[in-house]
C-alpha cells in the first residue's frame with residue numbers, strides 16, 4: 001500500500017503548456033465529451049435493466065451476459081483487455097447457508113438435559129461432521145479448551161463477531177466441536193437465525209472448519225449450565241453431541257475491465273480507475289405482480305456511464321498522460337465482492353492507482369446537483385470544484401452528503417479502493433422510493449442529468465490523468481479511512 005502523505009511540495013515546477021496545443025487538447029476534449037449523450041445512456045441502461053436481464057443477480061447467467069456485453073463494447077471502442085487477452089476477470093465465490101434442520105442435531109446429556117429443539121440452534125456455515133465430548137465452558141478468545149471437549153462459549157450480541165473469529169483457535173486447541181451459547185433479547189436469536197438461513201456469498205473458496213459448529217440459544221440449555229455460563233463456575237458433568245452439515249456451493253463471477261494506455265511515458269505507469277457495479281438484486285418478492293428488480297438507477301446508470309466514458313476517452317486522438325482503467329464489477333449488492341476481489345488481486349498496481357472515481361446511482365432525484373462523497377478526504381474534491389468551474393454548461397453543482405447517518409461511504413465499491421490507500425470520489429444522487437424495489441426501471445431515469453454527470457466525470461478524469469501531480473489524501477482522513485481499515 002502506498003502512502004499518499006507526501007506533503008504538498010511547495011513551488012511546483014509548472015510547465016506551462018503551449019497555448020495552441022492546450023487549445024487543441026481542449027477542443028478535442030469537448031468533442032469527446034459530446035459522444036456522451038442522453039440517447040446513448042437510454043439505450044445502454046435500457047439494455048442492462050431490461051426484464052430479460054432478470055435483475056442481474058450475482059451469480060447468474062444474466063449477469064455473465066451483462067459482463068460479456070460490456071466487454072464487447074470495450075473491444076469495439078478499442079480499449080485494451082486487462083486480464084491477459086480477456087476483458088473478464090473471473091473470481092471464485094462461495095455460497096453458504098446454515099444446513100437444512102433435518103440434517104443437524106444437538107443434544108446435551110446431564111441433569112435437565114436432552115435434545116435441543118431445532119429452533120434453538122443454528123449450524124454455522126463452515127462446520128460439518130459429528131462429535132461428542134464433555135461440555136467445557138470456555139470464557140472466550142485466547143482460552144484453551146481441553147482436547148476432546150466440546151467448547152461451550154458464552155456470547156453476547158456485541159461479542160458474536162469476535163466469538164466467530166475465535167472458532168478456528170478453539171479447534172486448533174483441541175476442541176472437537178464448538179457451541180456458541182448466545183445470550184440476548186428474545187428476538188435476537190431468531191434474527192441471526194434468519195441471517196444464517198439466507199444464502200450468503202463470500203469471495204474465495206470455501207473454508208471448511210472440519211468440525212461441527214453451532215450457535216445455541218443460551219436459554220435453551222439446562223438451568224445449571226446456563227448459570228455456569230453467566231457466573232463462570234460449575235456446570236461440570238455435561239456431555240454434548242453435535243452434528244452439523246452446512247451447505248456450500250462454489251460459484252464464480254466476473255469483473256469486466258478494459259484500459260487505455262496513457263500518452264506520457266513518465267506517467268503511463270499510473271492509473272485512474274473508473275468503477276460502477278453491473279450487478280443488482282435479481283428476481284425477488286413481487287410488488288404489484290412485478291418480481292424483477294431491474295436496477296436501472298442501481299447501478300445500470302453507473303455502468304452505462306462507464307461505457308460512455310470508455311467510448312469518449314477512446315475517441316481522443318491523444319489519450320491523457322496517465323493510463324485509464326474502466327471497470328464494471330459484480331457482487332456489489334452481496335457485499336462489495338467483485339471490488340474486494342480486485343483490491344486483493346489487482347490487474348494494475350494498487351500503489352500506482354492514483355484515483356478511483358466510483359459511480360453508483362446517478363439517474364434520479366434532483367436535476368442540477370451531484371453528491372461527491374469523499375470530497376473532503378483528498379485533493380480530488382478541489383479538482384472536482386475546479387472542473388465544475390470550468391464547465392458551467394453542465395449546469396451542475398456539488399452538494400455535501402445530505403445523509404451522513406446512512407454511512408454511504410462504506411456502501412459502494414470505492415471503499416475497497418480507499419482502504420487500500422487510493423483517493424476516491426463516489427458520485428451518487430441519492431436513494432428514492434424505488435430503491436431496491438422492482439420499480440427501479442429504465443423509464444424513470446433522468447437521462448439528460450445522467451449525461452451531464454457523466455460528462456463532468458469525463459472532464460474530471462481527464463484533469464486528474466493530465467495533472468503533474470497525483471491526488472493527495474488529507475492526512476486526518478488517511479488515518480481514519482486507510483489506517484483505521486486495518487483494525
Ligand SMILES: [Zn+2]
Nearest residue numbers: 298299333436
Ligand atoms: Zn444497491
